[in-house]
Amino acid sequence: MLQGTLNRLVNAAILLVAVLVLNFTLIHIAPGDPVEAIVGEMGGATPEMIAQMRAQYGLDQPFIVQIGTYLGNVLTGDLGMSTYYSRPVTGLIAERIGATLLLVVTALLVALILGTVLGVFSARKRRSVLSHLVTVIALAGFSAPVFWVGIMLILLLSVSIPLLPISGMTSSSADLTGIAHVLDVLHHLVLPALTLATIYLAFYSRLSRASMLEVLGSDYIRTARAKGLPQRMVIYKHALRNAILPVVTFAGLQFGQLISGAVLVETVFAWPGLGTLAFESILRRDTPTLLGILFFSSMMVVVMNLLTDVVYRLVDPRIQAR
């Protein structure tokens, strides 16, 4: 057990370094560098100014020196300075991670719970009208582009029926504190979380439905029914516990990739999270920030995979025994 975990950790560390090297190289190959992007935004510059800025960011060094310096810094916990904001990357990530976590965790939880319930429901009565309805909604949610869903929800819930704010995380007109601030954030959270949840919901309802159908056909369910256990007991105690494993796997995977999932939703709703920062960093050629976020998200994937293992063991005791 311990040996296995240790192996995994060593593998993860090697993987992270490989990801760093690969990312750095890829970004280096891409056309354009931070100075060109900044000069473009400045509205031009003199050649002397450009040379001076290149030197300041170490871009005048050979590639091997640049990547060496970067790896060395990362190993000491320094992700460098953002070329765009002239601020440490770790600080930028720390500022934004909260917003992304709030959005993604909310959306994921809503989708997970609602999706599982809908999936189980439609697996139990798979010929019913409601079951077909769930399938249709799931398919629609699955295939509609997320930004389109976002805009449609804005049109419906903040333009036609003005219930919810269009964009941002807090109201800009007032300085709210305490409970009022929390309520204000929740008010802003509804639309983006709903949008993101629509997409996730499709996954989970389909996944839990399929997995539930499979489990319901197995022998031990028949045994449970033959014993005369009530239907609810059979479904939720015997069947669901087994059927939920793929859902947990998927949730773990998706949580690891939370940044990529949130980019579009964050952009549409001007949500101040990591997804927007990553997207902007690409456009601005803000290499240190982009590398920092990529490094951070690969760490998330590794950590989430380890955590998923733990959850497996909680849900299914047989795994621990092995």
Added chain:
Amino acid sequence: MFAKPAIPFNRIVSAAFAATMATSALADGGTLTGYTSGYRTLNPAVQSGAATGAPGSQIFAGLVLVGKDYEIQPYLADSWTVADDALSVTFNLVDGATFHDGEPITSEDVKFSLEAVKANHPFGKAMFGKITEIDTPDPDTVVVHFSEPVPGFLYSLQPLLMPIIPEHIYGDGQELKTHPRNMENVVGSGPFRVVENNPAERLVLEKNPDFFIEGKPKLDRMVYPLVKDPLTRMLMLEKGDVDYAAFAGIRPTDWPRLERADGVEVTTDGYDAIGYVHYLELNLREKPFSDLAVRKALAHAIDTDFLAKVIFGGKTAAGTGPLHTGNPFYTADVEIYEPDLDLAAKMLDEAGYPVGADGKRFSFVLDVPSWAPQAHVPMAEYIQAQLAKIDIAVELRRAPDFGTWVKRIAAWDYDATMNGSFNYPDPIIGVHRHFDCDNIQNVIWSNTQGYCNPEMDKLLDAAAIETDPAKRMELYAQIQKLETEDLALIYMPQDFSVTVYRDDVKGLPDTPFGALAPFLDVTVGE
């Protein structure tokens, strides 16, 4: 406030409301909500453009303001005298002006700011390159000396291009372009001070109670939430969540939609001094575009009036040359190329580009930048369709992002590109850079197309130091004429720059700098 698009009845009702409100006196105060697309610095001394300039002109004061009809007005300098030989200017500063941290604004700060802009602003050299010495005989007096006359000097001294920044903050020896105080704890000199600067969410400015002009500004607060998605912006404008949006970046087809919305006004006023022009840039180093006859044929093939009238719904003027129609030196007396496809085809035949066996004369790649897509994409598509009619194959290459496009153009590694730039009121800043032989550089928005005509250089050099306004006007007329004869760049319709605002926003600056001028008299609400 009505959220739905207005129906005629709504409009009548709101008109009635407006009438009753107008009778109550306008009180000071209010909060103005706009939006921002993000900025890397709030210090206009190290960056040009509207993203930094719009808030920057509120946070920092300049020596002068540019009023209606380009008249220079006192601001931080209450008076000035230009020497008879035009080789020095003496400024007298207003009494009692302070920075937002309470430190007095002195002649040393003015000197520091001039030198900072000269060294760090992209136009620093163009604007202040001829400054030889800056004297500060006393805290209220600044004397600027030049090696040669700089006729456009005063135009460059308003806050957008020459903000007065505190020496006691920025004079600590750190690199100014990446100085931490450009974003954190910003200490300005203007009518508004920064109370919240969170680049991920919003910028909040608040009235500076110690501003050196009594009773100004009138607004209490200005809030700029960060909104990047164009559709979200459009919905916010329509819904009335935004009071004021300069450089709104809307498509001309959005105009009628916004006008239908209740209480929303749209205007193209306030962009003359910025002078945003678009053009087709051809790489003049290689055939076929090194051939003047080919460029002239292209100019005959592209009907810019049609573009302006049909594609841009008549909301913008067709550009005739390097100067914006709102520029004080603009002239319409230039070489005009009447749209004529037959003539264009004939000219190409004569120039040695007949239709080949493959049915084409030649083909080229037209780069389309990632910025201002609402202007560049329709223009590029029109050019492609139009040139196909005279058997020129144009392949459009849309840049995935800004960096990619800048890299190509700055490396001169392109056939042709859609492009655009700002004039700024004095052509030395925004116009000379595109035509000066000495400015053929691997830098974006320099003379990247590689145009060099000694006669043009002579005219540019003469105009740069001519102090007699009439003579200078004449020189720029010749420059515009020569440019259109040489077709160093082929001018397209000018930018469709618009401001969208709510009808209860009053007192917007009625000057050529409009959106980028300080909001001293603006009020919101009744």
